[in-house]
Amino acid sequence: MSRILFIPLLLFLGACAFNGSYYQPNTDRVHDFPDAESIYIPFGKQDSIHGFFFKQEDPIASLFLLHGNAGNLTSWGEVGDIFFQAGYQVMIIDYPGFGNSTGKASHKNVYPATQAAVDYFLDHELVKGTKKVLMGFSLGANLAVKMGHDNPELFDAMLLEGAFESHKAIAVDRVPRPFKFAPYLVVKNAIKGKELIKTWNKPLLIIHSKDDAVCNYKMGKALYDNAINTSQKELWTINGPHLAGLGQNFNIYLAKLKTLVDKIP
Secondary structure, three states, X not given: OOHHHHHHHHHHHHHHHHHOOOOEEOOOXXXXXXXXXXXXXXXXXXXXXXXXXXOOOOOOOEEEEEOOOXXXXXXXXXXXXXXXXXXXXXXXXXXXXXXXXXXXXXXXXHHHHHHHHHHHHHXXXXXXXXXXXXXXXXHHHHHHHHHHHHOOOOOOEEEXXXXXXXXXXXXXXXXXXXXXXXXXXXXOOOOEHHHHHHHOOOOEEEEEEOOOOOOOHHHHHHHHHHOOOOOOEEEEEEOOOOOOHHHHOHHHHHHHHHHHHHOOO
């Protein structure tokens, strides 16, 4: 094969590989979860996403959780329950194509579906009048930055763990050095988190491990540095693998979250 033909083929295959790797859904059916109400929120013409709503009387705050790019609410529901048991009211959703949610897992579907869930959460009678915290983990952290940017007056604080700064940046970071040019050419930079976070002007906590082999620590640091419109920000540097915060620093994690909530007027 000539080099002239090989390069376009490489770019085409790269585009398919990169842009199809952001969502790795577990499509197994999710069953009811103790303490949580199952909710289905319509989006698009005929699809809906599934979520768990953990209701709490007199909550410390109401949390809206966006999980990572793999699994579904069978496992991620446990994370919601951890915060519920700690006194928070929690809503956590599956993305299109995950668990009981319908539709295709793609940027095109995930954004409107997540916005529909945000609208549901913020309009809920039990959420109104409470402090509202937007939380995201890994891919969900990148998505949370967009939701915070698109709904600037509606959330009171934001927590990001294991975030990457943009889809293009994480692709560049994950490929071998000889091929680092490829993501610049083929990856759609759907959410430019490093730019969007500049508009955030409320309390912000970014959690990132120095040892993170999935999303490099420099990405969390870049988001922190670019959050130029809030003075109420903290970069909590931890150790351990990707998304190690709750598993290795549970009590400190909850204390950090409570400090973040206490910064809300």
